Amino acid sequence: MSDDDLSLAEQEQELPAEVEEKKRKGQLRTGYTTGTTATAATKAALLALLGKEVREVQVSLPKGKTATLKVAWTQSENGRATSAAVKDGGDDPDVTHGAEICSTVSFNDKAGAVNIDGGQGVGRVTKPGLGLEVGRAAINPTPMAMLKQAVEQVAGEQIKARGVDVVISVPKGEELAKKTDNPRLGIMGGISILGTTGIVLPYSTASFAAAIRQSLDVAIAAGADSAILTTGGRSEDFAKAMFDLPEHCFVQMGDFAGYSVRQAAAKKMRRVVMAGFIGKLTKMAMGVKQTHVRGSHVDMEFMAGLAESCGANQKVLAEIRQANTARHVGEIITKNNIKGFYDLLCRKVHEQMSEYSGGRLDIEVIMFDFDGRVLARYTQARH
Known part of the structure; x- marks a missing residue:
């Protein structure tokens, strides 16, 4: 920072005494961000689209690290595949812990194009000041880069001939978003796909600090x-x-x-x-x-x-x-x-x-x- x-x-x-004790002993379990979880679902869906269904995937994290996440389920039909991974926030008390994050992948006819968007339960940006384009899905830059990297890792040479469409969705995202700062920030209709390191540190204050910064930025952008x-x-x-x-x-x-x-x-x-x-x-x-x-x-x-x-x-x-x-x-x-x-x-x-x-x-x-x-x-x- x-x-x-x-x-x-x-x-x-x-912190509560039992949490403090675990923290002191180094026993608090780290987790993964919504961005990492969405990337895992995307990689699994694209593999399924190419004819290889998997039960777990390895995801590349920022700064050269990797993580292996389980795939909850995969469905393929009508030239598209959807996979889901469950957000595991570790011991951090985040509202998105346990949420199912899905990715639906299909090919398009635009060679080399990788289009990433949000579907059901992923918020839309309605106010300036967030560093995201108004009207776009609330997928932050680091997760966006992770998603594109995952597509390139799996599809490789194939995307030179045809493009890939990726739609991230969170079935319970709209309800979960009511427990976050998203409505205040002008992110409507769902949660954000977040993460700068890909990893969630238990009881970290970084996310609260980021929310304060974002709130001030939105206010300033609104005049x-x-x-x-x-x-x-x-x-x-x-x-x-x-x-x-x-x-x-x-x-x-x-x-x-x-x-x-x-x-x-x-x-x-x-x-x-x-x-x-x-x-x-x-x-x-x-x-x-x-x-x-x-x-x-x-x-x-x-x-x-x-x-x-x-x-x-x-x-x-x-x-x-x-x-x-x-x-x-x-x-x-x-x-x-x-x-x-x-x-x-x-x-x-x-x-x-x-x-x-x-x-x-x-x-x-x-x-x-x-x-x-x-x-x-x-x-x-x-x-």
Whole structure:
């Protein structure tokens, strides 16, 4: 990943204990991308079209590696063959794990032409900014190259005399896509065929980072110079009630606050609004740029220090120091009517994120309570 991507520290995730133990022992199983799976299905279908049905195929991955995948089934009729492979994401909790990815292959009369398209369950690009042509199937460049390479490996000299048509389909793709960012990104009707290495690393943050970058790119391509960065779906819903902006302006940054503002600044956006609840915003105020980093627990002493700056007495400070969560601290603040606490917290977030973005963005910070009421807003124009 580039310098604008996640640092090693930012890639550390706080995982369930049993997953953490497996990761520590090196027991987490890697998997294969949708691109690799589609390539396996394509290779098997083309072999079947040439009269050789197989139960497994070897796929060439980027950087010279190979992988052997099983073929789920193959059917041939009317001058075309269809094979399916099942997406195996290893131990990564991806929504496409277990999905059947099919490839239908036939010959055409255009010598040398290899046409690759998406069918049922593969999304179509409807917005610019994704590095893919609007109207085309959402098959990313690396999988596209892998598919073409597979056709050439199998057909060889034969494609000089006649071309090959390949249609990738995912029977449950349209339903699966609803659980992804595709609708937000303007990829409609199905999932994307993805992968840069061909391999899925369990619990990798790279895919989330890519989704943030893509979301910002789509917003910019649509003419937006501002983005509303939220920590999740609930805060996004509350933000949408405040800002009458197109869907593409709303980007879920999740735990990647620092990364998101850095990307927005690098892409020369003018302004971002960062909206969330007390827990994530407190971590941002503490200077934690990736709020799910192991050990990045809310520091009650830090919160007590803010409360003391707002005039809280020693009894309240002691109660804060013994609090269970940031939300619990919020209840203590509200109960004791500590004025200015939430404003100060938002100002601290602003300071941290402004520094991290190199002062290249206008930043507004909004804190919601859990019913969607605005507890505090802070913004300050760049000098």
